[in-house]
Amino acid sequence: MxxxxxxxxxxxxxLHVAAMAVGVLLSLLYWYKAGQYSTNILRRSPILMAIxxxxxxxxxxxxxxxxxxxxxx
Numbered sequence: 001m002x003x004x005x006x007x008x009x010x011x012x013x014x015l016h017v018a019a020m021a022v023g024v025l026l027s028l029l030y031w032y033k034a035g036q037y038s039t040n041i042l043r044r045s046p047i048l049m050a051i052x053x054x055x056x057x058x059x060x061x062x063x064x065x066x067x068x069x070x071x072x073x
Contacts (some may be wrong), residue, residue, distance in 0.1 A: 015061050022055025024050045 027049040035043035042048050 008042025015065065016058055017055035020054045020059040021057070023053035023054070023055075023060075027056075049054075 028046060031043065031046045031049040035049060036046075038044055042052065
């Protein structure tokens with residue numbers, strides 16, 4: 001049985017962490033500028049916007065990384 005630390009080392013690189021931080025910062029900036037006045041529940045809550053930015057940053061880097069690995073093969 002694999003350790004959970006092996007999973008995190010393989011799937012969470014420094015690029016993922018950097019992209020998640022940028023995603024959170026940009027989503028909170030968007031919330032501050034326009035989202036707090038919205039009637040949409042996702043845009044109204046800064047916590048939900050931060051989670052959305054976190055997930056978006058991770059997924060974007062993961063897609064770029066997997067595409068790069070496919071092109072190398």
